[in-house]
Amino acid sequence: MRKSLMIAGLLSVAAPFSAVAQDKPVLTIYTYDSFVSEWGPGPAVEAAFEADCGCDVQFVGSGDGAALLARLLIEGKDSPADIVLGIDTNLTAEAAASGLFAPHAQALALDLPVAWSDPLFLPYDWGYFAFVYDKTKTATVPADFEALAASDLKIVIEDPRSSTPGLGLLLWVKQAYGERAAEVWSALADNIVTVTPGWSEAYGLFLSGEADAVLSYTTSPAYHLIAESDDSKAAMDFSEGHYLQVEVAGKLAGSDQPELADRFLAFMTTDAFQSVIPETNWMYPAKTPEAGLPEGFGTLVTPSKALIYDAEDARAIRDEALAEWQAALSQ
Numbered sequence: 626m627r628k629s630l631m632i633a634g635l636l637s638v639a640a641p642f643s644a645v646a647q648d649k650p651v652l653t654i655y656t657y658d659s660f661v662s663e664w665g666p667g668p669a670v671e672a673a674f675e676a677d678c679g680c681d682v683q684f685v686g687s688g689d690g691a692a693l694l695a696r697l698l699i700e701g702k703d704s705p706a707d708i709v710l711g712i713d714t715n716l717t718a719e720a721a722a723s724g725l726f727a728p729h730a731q732a733l734a735l736d737l738p739v740a741w742s743d744p745l746f747l748p749y750d751w752g753y754f755a756f757v758y759d760k761t762k763t764a765t766v767p768a769d770f771e772a773l774a775a776s777d778l779k780i781v782i783e784d785p786r787s788s789t790p791g792l793g794l795l796l797w798v799k800q801a802y803g804e805r806a807a808e809v810w811s812a813l814a815d816n817i818v819t820v821t822p823g824w825s826e827a828y829g830l831f832l833s834g835e836a837d838a839v840l841s842y843t844t845s846p847a848y849h850l851i852a853e854s855d856d857s858k859a860a861m862d863f864s865e866g867h868y869l870q871v872e873v874a875g876k877l878a879g880s881d882q883p884e885l886a887d888r889f890l891a892f893m894t895t896d897a898f899q900s901v902i903p904e905t906n907w908m909y910p911a912k913t914p915e916a917g918l919p920e921g922f923g924t925l926v927t928p929s930k931a932l933i934y935d936a937e938d939a940r941a942i943r944d945e946a947l948a949e950w951q952a953a954l955s956q
Contacts, residue, residue, distance in 0.1 A: 653705050654684050654708045654709075655693055655704075655710070657687065657823070661684040662686075662825075666906045668850050670898055682886055682889075688840045690713060694716050694719065694720055697709055697725065702876060708875065711789075711874070713872065714868050714873070715796060718940035720745075725877055726875045729876055729887070729890050733896070735910060735911045736910070737871060747893060748872065754841075755842055755843040756773065756780060758836060768861075768862065768863060774816060776816070776841075779838075781817075781840070782794060782820055782821075789821070791840070792943070793868050794840055795946040798940065800934060801863075801865040807949040810901075810954070842870075847924075851904060861926075866928055866931060867931065868932045874893060903922065905932050
């Protein structure tokens with residue numbers, strides 16, 4: 626009896642505090658799973674913004690970037706999201722065509738390798754796709770896709786239908802080889818161990834020794850160097866260049882917290898957010914932090930050529946590139 630009375634008393638004391646918590650406005654942000662993992666940027670970003678906004682930030686992980694957009698398109702105007710964070714320039718044309726996004730109205734003072742003027746989507750980081758390998762296990766490092774295909778190396782890649790790195794790889798091959806892209810995929814097919822839904826699964830397989838290399842980023846070795854004091858991982862430097870990814874966030878037109886969403890997008894380009902990116906998302910920040918980049922970033926591969934399609938061209942070429950990939954892997 627005493628225990629039940631004590632619990633009742635605690636509940637009555639807690640009730641006012643619970644009501645206060647519920648009075649906070651809620652900002653719902655759809656993003657990819659790795660962003661909200663305990664080692665990703667999400668926890669630090671959430672804490673920093675909540676300390677200033679008097680709100681409750683709720684990140685919702687939805688697989689990888691392409692799966693994230695697919696979920697939003699299914700939900701349409703009924704989506705509970707206020708912001709989508711984690712699609713890239715290969716998907717922004719499709720996202721814009723949905724009519725689900727509103728202009729961000731933010732000033733653009735960014736440090737990107739390309740000019741930016743998109744009125745709907747605001748960048749928060751960028752990087753170059755690359756195949757990451759273990760220097761202690763791979764003696765001969767391919768210098769392009771054709772050399773990779775001719776090698777005995779086994780690779781893990783991500784599915785372009787659910788993953789932004791997977792889609793980026795399709796467009797990388799397409800831009801580098803044009804009409805020969807199908808030929809390159811046919812040659813690469815026997816190197817591919819498996820195709821995973823997203824980046825996390827693929828990188829995990831590589832780290833567990835299931836493959837010699839994995840589709841990731843030129844910045845991925847920085848994680849091992851800085852966080853683990855391990856310099857054994859490196860990115861293959863391809864002579865045809867590397868495909869550039871710019872990751873963005875956008876505000877939903879149907880948001881019931883439009884002012885709070887605008888406030889978050891403005892916060893996204895501040896030092897409090899951008900300084901978190903290099904050592905949690907392991908990408909280049911869209912706006913260089915005041916303290917600069919971590920020292921290990923100076924050791925990374927710098928592509929000789931940046932490859933990228935503009936948003937509309939990426940959308941136009943996507944189906945053709947996907948068909949070539951599917952045909953090669955089904956043989």
